[in-house]
Amino acid sequence: MEDEEIVIEQDDALKQFLPQGFGKQGKGVNIAAQIDRSRRGQAGLVKQEDSDEDNDSDEDDDDDNPEDDYPISHELVLKTHDRPITTVDVDYSGSRLISGSTDCTFKLHDFSSMTPTTLRAFKSIDPHAGKTAAASDIHPIHHVEFNPISPSQVLVVSATPQAKIFSRDGEILTDFFKGDMYLRDMNNTKGHVSEITSGAWNPIVRDLCVTAGTDSTLRIWDTNVKRSQKEVIVFKSKAAGSAGRTRMTAVKWSTPAQGGPNILVSAALDGSLVMWSGNGPFARPAGEIQGAHKEGTWTGGLDISKDGFSIVTKGGDDTIKLWDSRKFKMPVTVVDHTSTSNQYQSTNIRFSPTSTSIITGSQSGHLHILNPFTLKPEVVTPVTAGSPLVTVLWHEKLNQIITGSANAETHVLYNPTMSQKGAATVMSKAPKRRHIDDDPSLTVDMAEGVSGDSIINPNGLPATQGVARNPTIGLTASGKSRDPRRPHVPLLTPFSKSQPDEAHIKSSIPLSSMRDEDPREALLKYADKAEKDPMYTGIWKKTQPKTIYADISDEEEEAPDKKRAKRS
16 A cells, blocks of 8 residues: 655644744844835925926936935934924034924934934933023024034034034033123124024134124134134124114035135125135125125025035025125026025025035925026925925935924935935834833832832822933923922022031131121120230330220210301
8 A cells, every 4th residue: 555645734823823943033123124114105296397398208207206316215203302493413424413493402313323213312402501590491502513624513503692612422612702792893892792693614624613693793713712702704784774783694604625715605684695705804705795685584594515606595585596606796596485584594505415406495394406506496395294394404425314394303314225324224223122121101019009110109299200310390491390389499509509517617717707796795805815915015014004084974964065166
């Protein structure tokens, strides 16, 4: 009898139940599927057609996809702020992202330490945390920028007259001085006397930076000298009724990377656009255009191309204009574009790293990629639809576009085939595995029947998360508690920070006991000693007569003084 072959049917349910192997099993991560989940939707992506319609039927044009030309196919969303984001910047290496917001803080993000499930900032800094003034919490961040030559320095400009230099780890290095607001001549002041609006680093000298203020001045600072600026540039406005003063709204220092000129360009509230030589002298501008934009509108967007010849401005008069630094008189191109600078004054516009495109945001939350010659949109894609797109940045080394929106979201747009590091590295990592014990809400103390990290405090106030890390949480601007049940803690001054014992005060502070002593009694206790052992009058001890004082009784009245006779 021949052996019959036994055929076992495949049971998928049993196959999934049985283990695939023995020992510790590691879960593999599908990186391709993880990156594919970060792909952006195609809805609203518009590729502008060329004016020549003769080749519309060409198959090559039909297959053209804007996602293949620009790094906008995928995105990484960071939600680390509470209010609109006004400025973003990435260091030259592309490892650290810094963002500023109207919540009066700037946050540091490290791409190398983030994973798809841990998208958060590793540090949040309030530049005015150490000040106890009542208005210390109403200074939004206008501008943050890494030093292009020394990325260890970060220029932070907030709505105060003092700019600050921080390290890349958030430690303050320099706090520039404030000028005397009672001096009329701005050339004699040692710093800004009113709010600073923008700033920029010198592209050649590592220790120089420039700030633009509402006191109608630009000031060039040396980071090693904080007591006074190195140069002060006073702009005299020619607008009627301005008394020669206006507000400087934006400033930019060109980077002569492609052999172009080193120029310093600034925009003013009176509509002027002014240009100086980047190497000085700064006594007179090299070029000035009056009425570059409408007077009284905020021109917050300003950038210079890599060759130093093209200047683009985005004004509050709903226009974008392209200028030539060699013929600094009339705009080369003008297009209409709705501006958000009336609500967010740090609204910007940027050239791409190769100056082959211009990017900017819109009121509707769309990202516009413009042609650098005609200023016509080549690609329009929604980023935060319905929420204005305030600030944009196209990083050179990462080849990624970073945007900040009014809904407090930071979007990092990238393309896995074109972009390097940054968001592409984050999405290529395996998600961080979390144990069930990492969540305190799921960890229960069986003896008490409550969460393991819970503190039972009857009749106590509810604990505030993060108070231990930031003692200003839960307090108003004046330092009072937001909780009406919490008693007011008196403000500590330098003279009442502690209450040392009396013995310590007497031993460390000379003559401290004389504070509470009667001066008359202090002198009388030395009367007997002075009489028995005179130190300075001992030479007259034998010849000095004894002092006799007249005794006046209470009943006796002193005779009135005789008035002097008046001379005739």
